[in-house]
Amino acid sequence: MKLRNFLYLNTKIIEDYISAIDGYTYDEESQAIATSRENAVNGGLGLKTISAGGSHNGKQSEEIKRSVKISDAAKFDKIYKYLQSSDDDEQLKYYELLSDDVYNELRRDDFIEVLVTARFSKTKELTDSVRKLADLATMIQDMTDQQVLDKKATEAINDFSALDKMKLGKEISCVFNFDDGKYPLVAYLDEKYFRCELYSFVGQSYMLCKVIRKIPKGQNVKLDEIFDDIKKLPLNRDQRRKMPKNIDNPDIIKDVVKGPAMIVVPVAVYQ
Numbered sequence: 001m002k003l004r005n006f007l008y009l010n011t012k013i014i015e016d017y018i019s020a021i022d023g024y025t026y027d028e029e030s031q032a033i034a035t036s037r038e039n040a041v042n043g044g045l046g047l048k049t050i051s052a053g054g055s056h057n058g059k060q061s062e063e064i065k066r067s068v069k070i071s072d073a074a075k076f077d078k079i080y081k082y083l084q085s086s087d088d089d090e091q092l093k094y095y096e097l098l099s100d101d102v103y104n105e106l107r108r109d110d111f112i113e114v115l116v117t118a119r120f121s122k123t124k125e126l127t128d129s130v131r132k133l134a135d136l137a138t139m140i141q142d143m144t145d146q147q148v149l150d151k152k153a154t155e156a157i158n159d160f161s162a163l164d165k166m167k168l169g170k171e172i173s174c175v176f177n178f179d180d181g182k183y184p185l186v187a188y189l190d191e192k193y194f195r196c197e198l199y200s201f202v203g204q205s206y207m208l209c210k211v212i213r214k215i216p217k218g219q220n221v222k223l224d225e226i227f228d229d230i231k232k233l234p235l236n237r238d239q240r241r242k243m244p245k246n247i248d249n250p251d252i253i254k255d256v257v258k259g260p261a262m263i264v265v266p267v268a269v270y271q
Contacts, residue, residue, distance in 0.1 A: 004073065006195045007205055008269040011072055017079050027070055076268055080208065083111050098183040103260060110211045116176035116185060117204045122255040123224040124172060173223040175257055176207060184261045185209065186221050208267045215259035223255040
């Protein structure tokens with residue numbers, strides 16, 4: 001049995017998969033545990049068994065019932081073993097690097113286990129850094145009673161804070177890279193399924209994931225496009241003509257993952 005420290009665990013996906021495998025899902029089960037103890041009596045010169053309605057030298061057994069909760073880790077392990085026991089064509093495969101042949105063979109809905117290094121999008125990294133800077137400046141100002149940030153710096157921090165609020169409630173964009181930097185995996189993570197502080201998540205770890213689609217060479221994925229909602233507005237031709245030609249992210253937060261790459265759904269990230 002592999003023992004894992006989970007950094008991210010999508011329990012909704014796990015419940016769905018368990019339900020598909022077993023035909024049902026449950027959180028608790030009853031267990032019966034048999035216990036025994038020895039009873040002995042002193043019968044004069046030595047120990048002897050008394051069988052007629054009295055105590056005897058022997059074992060008495062009893063059964064204890066208890067209700068136990070099925071852990072998320074146990075449910076994940078069941079799914080992991082199920083994938084490992086699948087037919088050769090669908091069996092779970094492990095990769096530390098991807099070759100051209102392996103990439104070409106992978107298909108939508110394939111499950112893979114990979115050793116990768118995670119990073120968040122540039123937008124998240126920058127807004128997180130600005131938030132920490134603002135907190136530090138506030139702490140220093142409270143301790144020293146001196147203004148740390150000038151007017152322009154304060155305005156810039158407020159602008160980034162507004163950008164951070166735009167991302168609240170949305171999935172967190174993340175890129176998982178192999179050691180050689182080839183075939184990056186792009187994923188969108190739900191914050192409620194993290195099992196660690198976000199700063200502890202960045203780094204090398206294992207990931208079990210499902211392939212959603214490939215990004216071929218010559219195409220790319222843009223992360224955290226702040227004007228996406230505007231681009232999707234049902235505008236007429238005249239309104240589109242009046243729109244700025246370039247409404248992509250500013251260079252400081254522009255984050256483009258170039259193909260060949262893959263979009264995946266992480267089931268779990270662990271060490």
